[in-house]
Amino acid sequence: xxxxxxxxxxxxxxxxxxxxxxxxxxxxxxxxxxxxxxxxxxxxxxxxxxxxxxxxxxxxxxxxxxxxxxxxxxxxxxxxxxxxxxxxxxxxxxxxxxxxxxxxxxxxxxxxxxxxxxxxxxxxxxxxxxxxxxxxxxxxxxxxxxxxxxxxxxxxxxxxxxxxxxxxxxxxxxxxxxxxxxxxxxxxxxxxxxxxxxxxxxxxx
Amino acid sequence: xxxxxxxxxxxxxxxxxxxxxxxxxxxxxxxxxxxxxxxxxxxxxxxxxxxxxxxxxxxxxxxxxxxxxxxxxxxxxxxxxxxxxxxxxxxxxxxxxxxxxxxxxxxxxxxxxxxxxxxxxxxxxxxxxxxxxxxxxxxxxxxxxxxxxxxxxxxxxxxxxxxxxxxxxxxxxxxxxxxxxxxxxxxxxxxxxxx
Numbered sequence: 001x002x003x004x005x006x007x008x009x010x011x012x013x014x015x016x017x018x019x020x021x022x023x024x025x026x027x028x029x030x031x032x033x034x035x036x037x038x039x040x041x042x043x044x045x046x047x048x049x050x051x052x053x054x055x056x057x058x059x060x061x062x063x064x065x066x067x068x069x070x071x072x073x074x075x076x077x078x079x080x081x082x083x084x085x086x087x088x089x090x091x092x093x094x095x096x097x098x099x100x101x102x103x104x105x106x107x108x109x110x111x112x113x114x115x116x117x118x119x120x121x122x123x124x125x126x127x128x129x130x131x132x133x134x135x136x137x138x139x140x141x142x143x144x145x146x147x148x149x150x151x152x153x154x155x156x157x158x159x160x161x162x163x164x165x166x167x168x169x170x171x172x173x174x175x176x177x178x179x180x181x182x183x184x185x186x187x188x189x190x191x192x193x194x195x196x197x198x199x200x201x202x203x204x205x
Numbered sequence: 206x207x208x209x210x211x212x213x214x215x216x217x218x219x220x221x222x223x224x225x226x227x228x229x230x231x232x233x234x235x236x237x238x239x240x241x242x243x244x245x246x247x248x249x250x251x252x253x254x255x256x257x258x259x260x261x262x263x264x265x266x267x268x269x270x271x272x273x274x275x276x277x278x279x280x281x282x283x284x285x286x287x288x289x290x291x292x293x294x295x296x297x298x299x300x301x302x303x304x305x306x307x308x309x310x311x312x313x314x315x316x317x318x319x320x321x322x323x324x325x326x327x328x329x330x331x332x333x334x335x336x337x338x339x340x341x342x343x344x345x346x347x348x349x350x351x352x353x354x355x356x357x358x359x360x361x362x363x364x365x366x367x368x369x370x371x372x373x374x375x376x377x378x379x380x381x382x383x384x385x386x387x388x389x390x391x392x393x394x395x396x397x398x399x400x
Contacts, residue, residue, distance in 0.1 A: 006221035013292035021285025027278035074237025080230035150335035
């Protein structure tokens with residue numbers, strides 16, 4: 001249902017991985033003396049710091065650059081951590097009709113989502129459901145999470161959903177849905193709404 | 206794949222690498238905070254904090270072919286490879302695909318353009334366990350599921366387990382098939398006798 005930052009994570013992990021790998025390989029080549037042969041850098045026996053560190057770090061512009069670098073690193077790190085919070089990414093209000101001077105009709109997607117949930121909750125075996133609408137009124141994008149009891153006939157549930165809930169939503173919006181995504185979870189709990197009666201007994205043949 | 210475009214993403218997805226991203230993000234944040242603290246202390250007091258004395262001495266005594274430089278290089282290579290593996294290794298899907306319940310293509314096109322029906326791996330494991338518990342001879346059962354494989358651990362009070370294993374696997378496979386999983390994962394079971 002909620003969306004995570006999978007693509008962002010892969011891109012940044014790849015970039016940082018390549019940078020770390022390249023820096024490590026360069027340092028190892030430099031330490032072994034190969035880099036001196038290839039790129040004419042300092043010989044591997046030299047010290048890393050040849051100048052006076054005190055003089056370099058005494059300049060105030062070095063301090064300012066370090067401060068800016070620190071702020072950028074901190075902000076990027078913080079943004080990346082915040083991006084890990086799963087988002088709903090809901091749609092804005094659906095604009096159902098816009099007849100210029102005669103006015104227009106808008107509908108919050110959450111209202112339709114609640115109607116979908118209420119209808120799905122009455123299907124046999126459904127313990128609970130949660131719907132989310134994205135997209136636009138003419139190209140709605142439904143994501144539905146249905147938790148069903150472990151005795152439910154899932155195929156029957158899908159058939160009922162496809163022949164009742166989807167057409168109802170589509171006729172309410174007066175347009176076919178762009179996408180419908182359904183995730184089915186199983187729970188040991190029993191249904192809290194509807195009229196499902198669990199029966200146990202012996203079958204006499 | 207922006208999360209502000211008001212569009213849904215696939216429910217059957219690969220891991221989002223949140224743990225390595227969180228670790229690297231927190232390390233970046235910590236490094237940034239440390240750098241800002243050091244520079245602010247320098248700007249306020251006029252001198253660098255004393256904690257930098259140790260690293261500074263170490264750095265001035267470091268040679269390119271010293272053991273310190275080698276270890277830093279090796280550490281950077283290892284970290285780089287780990288980060289790349291985290292990004293490249295695809296990982297398993299979070300859910301299994303389900304068949305939709307039929308209906309003609311034209312009939313569906315009037316209602317929805319694109320459809321995805323999935324069942325989470327945990328749900329498949331739960332379903333397999335519930336089905337297993339209905340079989341005579343099963344004392345307790347636990348199940349684990351991947352996208353291709355469902356494994357059941359069954360404890361039975363029976364001394365002679367006989368055909369219990371095949372009854373369990375057949376029954377669970379039939380249930381998963383009837384549920385509409387496509388493809389149906391391979392079902393295996395280990396039976397342990399309590400006696």
